[in-house]
Amino acid sequence: MYHHVKKLMYTVRVDTPDPAFGNMLLEQFGGANGELAAAMQYSIQGLNCEDPERKDLLMDIGTEELSHLEIVGALARLQLKPLKFDRDAAEQDPLIAIAGGGGVGLFNSQGNPWTADYLKITGELDVDLRSNIAAEARAKIVYERLINHTDDPGSVDALQFLMTREITHMKAFSAALESMEKPPFSIGRLAATPKLVDEYFNASTGDGDEGDTDMHGPWQTSFGLQPVESPMVGGQGLSNGAIDGVAGYEARGKQDSAQKATTATKVQTVDKKPIPKNENAAQKGRQSTMEGEPVISTK
C-alpha cells in the first residue's frame, strides 16, 4: 500500500526555462534508464521475491525511485512550460507542445513512449541484483551528462541529488548480492561444461592492414580462461565434444553421434507427416494447394 505526501523529496528550482534541456531531462522521466524504469524494475522484482529480507530492500529502493520520478517530472515541467504558447519552444518537442499542452509525459528525449521492454526482471534474485547494479551505473552516467549540459544552478543541484542517490543504491544492491554468498560465476543450479567454459574464442581478428590488429588483455587469461582460435582462420575451435548436457543422464545426443542437422538443410529428423486434418479435402483436389512440398534430401 502506498501513500503520497504533497512535498517533493528534493525541492526543485529553475531560474530560466530551457525547453531544449527540458527535453533532455525527459530521458530520466520516461526514458530507458529513467526513474520510472528503476521504480518498476525494483518494485516488481520485490513483488515477486520470496526472500523477505531482500524483498524489503527492493521495495525500499523501488519506492524511493517513485519519489525521484516526481522530482524529475517537476524539474522537466518547469523547463518545458514555454512549449504551450511559444512557437519556437514548441518546435523543440511538438509532441509535448501540441498533444501534451506543455506538460510532461512518459516519453524519452526523442518522444518515444515508455515501454516495459526497458525492464530487466528474471525472478532469479542474484541475477536481478546484477541487472540493478548495472541499471544504477547507467542512470548515474546519464545524470552526469545532463549536468554537463546545463548551467542552471537549481537544475544542477537537483540532478546532483539524484545522481548521488544512484551511487547509494549501487552500494546497497552490491551489498545484497555479496550477502548471498554465491560462488563467482555461479548462476542458477545447472553447471557449465568444464573445459568449454574456459575457452575464450577469438571471433574477430585483424592484421592491421588499413584496419585494427588483434589485441590482448586479461580477459583472455583470467578466471581460468585461455584463448582459442576459430577454425575459420585455421584454429582448433571450441571443445564441442566436451558437451554432456546433464551429468548422469544416459540418452545423450552427443556431438559425435550419427545424424545431425548442420546448417539445417541436409539432415531432416522431422517426420514427413501428411497434413492431418485435410485428408478428405486432399482427395477432392486440395492436395494441389500444398505450398512448399518438402524437397529435403536426406544425407
Added chain:
Amino acid sequence: MYHHVKKLMYTVRVDTPDPAFGNMLLEQFGGANGELAAAMQYSIQGLNCEDPERKDLLMDIGTEELSHLEIVGALARLQLKPLKFDRDAAEQDPLIAIAGGGGVGLFNSQGNPWTADYLKITGELDVDLRSNIAAEARAKIVYERLINHTDDPGSVDALQFLMTREITHMKAFSAALESMEKPPFSIGRLAATPKLVDEYFNASTGDGDEGDTDMHGPWQTSFGLQPVESPMVGGQGLSNGAIDGVAGYEARGKQDSAQKATTATKVQTVDKKPIPKNENAAQKGRQSTMEGEPVISTK
C-alpha cells in the same frame, strides 16, 4: 567486415519436434535476453569504443553471439516446422504458422517483435561492461529454464553448449572491468555528494499486522551506508542540505535559498510571457483563444 561459413558452431539435432517448446526457444532468438540482443549490444558497443583492447573483446564476443543466433534459430526451426501444415501445431504460434510459413522470425515466445529497446548501450565503457555482465547472467538462467522444460537429448546438448558460453563471456567481461582498475562505486567523473551518498532510505516499512515487518541486512550498513528513516514516518529524512552540485561553483541553488518549486503548484519562477508570435491576432480577438490562463499564486 564479416564472413559466414556454412557450418553451425554447434551442430543441432532434434528427434521429435515439439512446437510448444520451439516457441519457448524463440525467447533466445528474438527475445529480450536472446542472442540477437547480445550480438547487437556488444558489437555496437565495440563500434563506438575508443579503447582498442576492449573494443577487440567486444567484437570477439559480439561476433560469437551471431554464431549462437544461428544455432538457436536452426534448433527452433526444427521444433517449429510442423506449424506449417499441422493445424494443432499452428495454434501454438499462429504468427509463425500463418505469416511465417513455419519458419523462425525475430519474435519472442509470445510473438512480440524484437526491438532495440532491449539493448543497454551507454558509450561509457565500464558501465557497458556491467550491463554485459548482467546480460550474460540473464541469458544463462533463461537457458537453464529451457533445459528444464525439454527431454530431447539433442536440444539439451545444444542448450548446454549455449548456456556454458554465457558463463565464459561473463568471466571475460568481469576480467575486462577489473582490468580498468576503477575504484568501487566510481562511475564517470562527477563525484557523489558525501554524507547523502551513504544514507540508506527506508521507504517501505511494516509492522507485521497482516503484512510484512521491516527487515534488516548488510545492504543498510555495508560500504559506509547507514539507515535513515523517512519523514513520512517521523524520521529525519535525507541530508538534502549536503548538496552542492559542483564544488567551487558559486551561484548555487541551495536548498535553503528563498524561492523554490515544491510540488510544483505554488512557486513559479517561469516568466509569465505573453504569447509572443500572436500579439496582433490577440488584438483582433484571438486573445479569447488562450487556454489555461496561468492561475499560479506566488508564495
Added chain:
Amino acid sequence: MYHHVKKLMYTVRVDTPDPAFGNMLLEQFGGANGELAAAMQYSIQGLNCEDPERKDLLMDIGTEELSHLEIVGALARLQLKPLKFDRDAAEQDPLIAIAGGGGVGLFNSQGNPWTADYLKITGELDVDLRSNIAAEARAKIVYERLINHTDDPGSVDALQFLMTREITHMKAFSAALESMEKPPFSIGRLAATPKLVDEYFNASTGDGDEGDTDMHGPWQTSFGLQPVESPMVGGQGLSNGAIDGVAGYEARGKQDSAQKATTATKVQTVDKKPIPKNENAAQKGRQSTMEGEPVISTK
C-alpha cells in the same frame, strides 16, 4: 514523496492456482486499461496540474491505483506461480515462464509490454477528467469480465474490491468535472463554427439489400443537431462556407477564394525552389541526380 507500507490494501487469497486465469489477470497489471495505466495517467496529470484542488484529487486517486497495482500483481503471481516448473502451465505464457521465472511482469494477457501509448494526458483539465471517466468505465467492465471467468472465491472477492473502487473514482472524476461549471460541449477557448457544428453527416448509408438500412436516433437531432446527406449520394453536404477561422481576423483563406489544393495533385502553391545547398554540384553534373522533378500541372 511516496511511502510504502508492507501490507496490501486488500489481502488476496488463491485456493488453487489457475495459470490461464492468471494470464488474463495480467490485463489489469500491465494492460491497456490496467492499474499502472490508471496510476500513471492520473499521477502525471496531477504533476502537470495548476489547479491545486483538482491536483489533490488526481494525486489521491493516482496513488490509490498504485496500491491496486500491488493487489493485482500479488493475485496474478499466485495464479501464475506453477509456470516456473510445470511444463503444461508454462505453455500458457512462455514469456512469464521462461523469461520471468513465473513472476509477473508489465505485460498484458498476450505478452505485450506496457507502453505509455495507453495513456491519455492532454494538460487540459476538463478534457483529462473526461478521459479519466472513460478510463474508469473501461476498467470496471474489464474487472466484470474477469469475475465472469473465475470461480475462485478469493479471486472473486479481490476483483470485486477493485471493480467497486473504479465506480468510486468514476463518481469523483464526474464530480470534479461538474464542479468546473463549464458549458456543455465547450472545450478550450476557441469557439466552433456555428451551423457547421450542428450538421450530423450521414456518411454511411444502406438500403437493406443484403445489408443494413439507414437508422435514425436522437444523435441526429439532439443538442441542435440536424442530419445532412453526403454529396456522394446526392445530398447538399456540409456548410463549408460557414468557416471563418478566427473572428475578426481579416486575411482569411475563404473557401471561395481562388487557388486551393483539392485532392492535392492539381494545385501547387509550393515554390519550386532549386536545391539550395548543392548548386555547384548541380553545375558539375549532380543536377541529374534530382529525383522526382516536379511534374505538377497548375490549374
Added chain:
Amino acid sequence: MYHHVKKLMYTVRVDTPDPAFGNMLLEQFGGANGELAAAMQYSIQGLNCEDPERKDLLMDIGTEELSHLEIVGALARLQLKPLKFDRDAAEQDPLIAIAGGGGVGLFNSQGNPWTADYLKITGELDVDLRSNIAAEARAKIVYERLINHTDDPGSVDALQFLMTREITHMKAFSAALESMEKPPFSIGRLAATPKLVDEYFNASTGDGDEGDTDMHGPWQTSFGLQPVESPMVGGQGLSNGAIDGVAGYEARGKQDSAQKATTATKVQTVDKKPIPKNENAAQKGRQSTMEGEPVISTK
C-alpha cells in the same frame, strides 16, 4: 463497402509552406488523438456493435473521420513538401525527408509510428461511447493548439473546420449515450459493493511545509461519496469487510477468514508440487538443477 470520391471534404490551401508546422500537423494524421485513431476506433466499434441503430452512428462518424484523415494529410503534405530537397527543412523531420521523400506517413509529430495501442475499444457500447466523447474532446483541444501555432489563413480555416466537427461528434456521442437511458455510474451488470463504493480515499496528504496542503472539493462529497483517511496516517481505511463478491454465493473468501496472502511472502496456498515431467531426470542428478527451491515460511 467503401467508395472514395476524388475531392476533399474541405479544400485546403497553403500560402507559404512551414515545415515545422507541417510536422506538428502530423499529430492529427498519425498521432494518438488523430484522425486515423478516430476513424479506426469508431469503425471497429461499429463492426462489433450488435445494436443496429448505434452501429449506424458509429459507421457514420468513423467514415467521416476517414475523410478528415485525407484533409489533414493533404494539408500536412503541402507544409512538408520542402523537406525533400531543402537541407534545412529536412532537419525538421529527417524521417519524412530521407525515408519518405517529403511525403506524409503515419507518424506523429516526433516520428513515432501509429499504433493500435492508441485505440479504446471494449465492445461494451456505453463504455465505448464514453471513450469516444473523451476522444473528441482531446482532438478538439489539439486542433485549438495547432491553430494557436500558425498564422497561415488557409491552414487556420481547415483546422477550424476539423475542430468544429469534433464538437459535432461529441454532441452525437453524448446523445447516443443518453438515449441508452442507463442509470448514472452503472457500467455492465455486476453491482459495486455498497458502502465501499462511496468511500473517497485520501491517499495523498500534505501539511504545507514546503509542499502543498490537503485540499477539499465536491469530489469528496458528491454522489454519496464521503472522505476516508488512510491507515498510513492513522485513519480507518476502506471498508474491506463490506466485500461479498457475488450475492448469495456461499463459498466466499471473506477478508476475515483465516489464511490469506498479504504482501505475498508469508502465506503460501500454492501446492508445492515436484516438477512433473522430469522425475527420472531428477533421480539421475537433475534435481540439482532446480532454481529457487521454495523458501517460503508458512504463517
Added chain:
Amino acid sequence: MYHHVKKLMYTVRVDTPDPAFGNMLLEQFGGANGELAAAMQYSIQGLNCEDPERKDLLMDIGTEELSHLEIVGALARLQLKPLKFDRDAAEQDPLIAIAGGGGVGLFNSQGNPWTADYLKITGELDVDLRSNIAAEARAKIVYERLINHTDDPGSVDALQFLMTREITHMKAFSAALESMEKPPFSIGRLAATPKLVDEYFNASTGDGDEGDTDMHGPWQTSFGLQPVESPMVGGQGLSNGAIDGVAGYEARGKQDSAQKATTATKVQTVDKKPIPKNENAAQKGRQSTMEGEPVISTK
C-alpha cells in the same frame, strides 16, 4: 558460423562532422530500410530456406549487409561524435547525446528503436525474393537522398559504395526469382478464381469539380484486366458469383445460399450457448451479471 575481420569493407572518412547529417544517416543504421533490416531479412530467410542454392544466395547477401551495417555505423559515429560534449550538437539528437554518449545506437533518424516489424519474411521463397527486390529498391533511393543532403566527399563516396551494392543485390535477387521459372502472377499453389481475378474495380471516382477526374491507364486493361464500376456509383460490381473456393469440394458456401452475415448485425449463425462454467453461480444470482445478452434479430 561468423567471423569478423577488423577492417571495414569500405574505409570511411569524414572531414568535418555534421551532427544533423549523422542523424539522417541513422536511417540506414537502425531504420526501416537500413542495413540491419536487410541483414536480418535475408539471413533469416536463408536460415529457413530449404532450397540449398538460393539459401546460399540469401546468406551471401545477408552477410554482406552486416558488413555494410558496420560501414554506416562507423560513418554515422564520426558525424555524431560532437554530440557528447557540444550542447548545440546534443540538441540534434538528445537520445544519442544523453543516453548514448555520442555513440550510434539502433535508432532511426527520429530516435525510434529498430524493430523486427520492419522485416518481411514469409517462408515462401519466390514471395521473399519479391520482398527483397523491393527492399533493395527502397534502400537505393534512401542512399540517393542522403547523398543529396551532404557535400562531404568522404561521406559521398561511402554512400555511393553502399548505394551501388543495393543495385547489385537487386540484380541477384531478380535473377534468382527468374531462375525459379514460375508463371507470372502465380503465387503458392491455390489458383485465383477466373473472371473475378481480371476485374479492375474502380473504387475511387471523380468528376473534376474542385477535385480530380477519373484517370485511365494500362493497369486497367493489361494482363487480361478489365475495368468494373462499383455498385455504389451504379455499376455492376464484382463477379462474386464466380467464387468456388476449392475445385471439386462440394459443401460450398456459395453467395446465393440462404443464411449469411452481411454487415454482420442481422444474421446470426453463432449458437446462443449459455455460459458453460458458471451455471451454478447463475442460479445463485450471478445471472444478473451477464453483460450484453444477445439482442440479435434473425433475418
Added chain:
Amino acid sequence: MYHHVKKLMYTVRVDTPDPAFGNMLLEQFGGANGELAAAMQYSIQGLNCEDPERKDLLMDIGTEELSHLEIVGALARLQLKPLKFDRDAAEQDPLIAIAGGGGVGLFNSQGNPWTADYLKITGELDVDLRSNIAAEARAKIVYERLINHTDDPGSVDALQFLMTREITHMKAFSAALESMEKPPFSIGRLAATPKLVDEYFNASTGDGDEGDTDMHGPWQTSFGLQPVESPMVGGQGLSNGAIDGVAGYEARGKQDSAQKATTATKVQTVDKKPIPKNENAAQKGRQSTMEGEPVISTK
C-alpha cells in the same frame, strides 16, 4: 472524401465458430500483411503521389482494401464471438476476450497491436509499386495458408474471394510499373558505380564438412554479374577503387587518399574541440567532470 455503404463487398457466412481459427484470421485484419496495412500503404502513397494517373490507381486499390478490411473483420468476429462468455474459448485469445469483449481489434494473431512500421512508403513512385507488388504476393500466400487451416465452407469462400483480389492487384501494380518504362535496375537518378555494381560477393562459403558447400546459380552471372571472392578467404574483394561518388565532382575523398577511419579506432578526423559552453565551470573545478577524455591515438 469517403462514403460507406452498409453492405459487405463479399457477404460472409460461418457455420460453426472456430475461435482458434478466428485468431489466425486476425493476421489479415490487424497483422503485418493484412488489409489495413494494404489500405493505408496504397492510400497514403496515393495522397503523396503527383502523377494523377497512377494516383488514381493507388486510390482505387487503397479504397478496395478498406472494403476487404470490413470483410475480414466480419468473418473474424463471427469466429471469435464465443470468447466473450466461454472460458475455454477465452483462453485462445485473452486480450480479445477480456479487453475486447469478444470483438475484433487491430491486433495480429498473437495480439500485437497494428503499427505503421508495417508500411513501406518512400514517395518514389516506381519503388512504391515494387513494394506493392511484393505486398500483394505476401497477402496472397497468407490467405492460402488460412484456407489450408479451415474446412468451413463460408470461410473458404470468403478467403478465396480475398485471395483472388490480391492477384488482381498484383497485375495492376505490375502493369503500372511497366507503363513507367524505366530501364531495368534503374532506381532514382544517381547512377551506380560501374564494375563495382556487377560484382557478386561470395560472403558465405562452405566446404561441406558437416555443413553446406558453396552453391552456384544464375544470380552470380546474370545481368552482367560475376562472382568475387572475399579477401577473408584469400579472394580479391570488391573494386572499391572504382568509386567516384559524383561524376565530375573534383573534391573527391578517394579510397587511396591519406587519412581514413578504418574500423574507427585509429584515425581521428574530428577536431578535438574543448567543451564550448562550460569553460568557466571547468576552471572552477568542473573540468574533473568530463567523462571519456579523448584517448585517441593518431596514426
